[in-house]
Amino acid sequence: MKNILLLGATGSIGTQVLDIIRNNDKYCLKAFSFGNNIEKAKIIIQEFHPKLVCAMHSNHIEILKQLFPNVNYCLGDIGLQKIASFDEKNTIVVNALVGAVGLIPTIVAIENGKDVLLANKETLVIGGKIVIQLAKAKNVQIIPIDSEHSAIYQLLHGVDKKDIKRLYITASGGALRDKDREELKEVTKKEALHHPNWKMGDKITIDCATMINKGFELIEACYLFDLDIDNVVPILHRESIIHSMVEFQDGSVFAQMATSDMHLPIQYALEYPRHLANQNLGELDLIKIGSLHFEKVSFERYPLVKCAIDAYKKGKLQCTILNAANEAAVQLFLKDKIKFFEIEKIIFEALENPQYQGFNEGDVNVTKIMSLHQLVYNEIYYKYC
Numbered sequence: 001m002k003n004i005l006l007l008g009a010t011g012s013i014g015t016q017v018l019d020i021i022r023n024n025d026k027y028c029l030k031a032f033s034f035g036n037n038i039e040k041a042k043i044i045i046q047e048f049h050p051k052l053v054c055a056m057h058s059n060h061i062e063i064l065k066q067l068f069p070n071v072n073y074c075l076g077d078i079g080l081q082k083i084a085s086f087d088e089k090n091t092i093v094v095n096a097l098v099g100a101v102g103l104i105p106t107i108v109a110i111e112n113g114k115d116v117l118l119a120n121k122e123t124l125v126i127g128g129k130i131v132i133q134l135a136k137a138k139n140v141q142i143i144p145i146d147s148e149h150s151a152i153y154q155l156l157h158g159v160d161k162k163d164i165k166r167l168y169i170t171a172s173g174g175a176l177r178d179k180d181r182e183e184l185k186e187v188t189k190k191e192a193l194h195h196p197n198w199k200m201g202d203k204i205t206i207d208c209a210t211m212i213n214k215g216f217e218l219i220e221a222c223y224l225f226d227l228d229i230d231n232v233v234p235i236l237h238r239e240s241i242i243h244s245m246v247e248f249q250d251g252s253v254f255a256q257m258a259t260s261d262m263h264l265p266i267q268y269a270l271e272y273p274r275h276l277a278n279q280n281l282g283e284l285d286l287i288k289i290g291s292l293h294f295e296k297v298s299f300e301r302y303p304l305v306k307c308a309i310d311a312y313k314k315g316k317l318q319c320t321i322l323n324a325a326n327e328a329a330v331q332l333f334l335k336d337k338i339k340f341f342e343i344e345k346i347i348f349e350a351l352e353n354p355q356y357q358g359f360n361e362g363d364v365n366v367t368k369i370m371s372l373h374q375l376v377y378n379e380i381y382y383k384y385c
């Protein structure tokens with residue numbers, strides 16, 4: 001029996017995690033958190049009977065207490081930490097939160113000796129060094145749920161790290177891949193939210209359209225697989241059938257292929273290193289797909305990919321500034337406060353801001369990461385709102 005503590009249960013990944021749990025009786029949902037969707041939260045409680053539920057709004061707790069008085073409740077950021085440290089045997093934490101809010105619950109889970117199945121990419125972007133070091137010290141596993149990192153995790157099982165020459169992280173190019181930079185000026189929210197291959201939450205869909213998501217994924221791969229960023233190469237692959245590749249020293253290139261469906265990386269993370277059947281998983285029809293295409297990722301077309309690589313190379317808190325500026329800019333875009341191409345501009349300005357650069361003096365710790373993150377986010381958000 002595996003007891004699951006699910007952070008972000010009502011989002012796109014959270015919902016698919018519940019699909020996998022539903023169809024396998026060795027999993028039990030012990031605790032979960034949700035953000036705004038109380039209707040979905042009610043349905044989850046009814047179906048899975050968790051012991052502890054975390055809400056982000058106190059009025060939601062009042063409503064749920066009336067309906068389900070036998071459940072325990074907790075609130076906000078502290079509540080997320082309570083979920084991540086829930087005391088029960090054989091627990092694993094699935095972190096499907098969106099944004100920097102995912103970092104501290106991940107750290108709390110590791111400190112409590114729990115393995116973390118990680119879909120929250122901002123955790124590694126802003127706190128990768130700390131998280132990986134702590135996981136090693138506590139001897140817990142961080143298993144990625146992102147399709148690209150899951151692909152590499154699958155490919156590297158049983159491999160000697162010295163044999164790896166480079167990783168190829170595939171990129172669909174996002175919703176706006178067929179537009180040139182001039183055309184980006186006129187892009188609407190609806191266009192940017194229409195991903196050609198994946199159905200996901202709004203924030204990550206915009207991150208795919210700007211391709212900062214791919215930059216984040218290169219950074220994550222460096223932390224997860226302990227590689228130099230120059231050996232982690234993005235490659236455009238329109239079909240999203242190959243989810244990433246490993247090139248070995250002898251020139252052999254291994255690719256992991258599957259349909260574009262997050263149920264597979266979720267189940268692999270739960271069942272690692274097994275590849276088991278589950279009725280949620282689809283079949284890949286290669287004849288129907290016919291051909292696969294590859295192109296170079298142009299840094300002129302997608303400057304945020306280069307920007308993320310440079311931020312990672314600069315180190316310190318540069319990726320925190322990058323992520324905070326992006327979170328604020330994407331929120332502003334989703335609220336129709338800025339235009340699509342302004343997302344880039346806001347991020348570039350933040351990375352140059354001398355006030356934020358001041359934080360790069362001295363050591364990096366979690367408190368410093370989170371306070372700088374909040375500062376950058378708030379300053380940008382309220383400037384345009």
Ligand code: MN
Nearest residue numbers: 146147148217
């Ligand atoms: Mn991905």
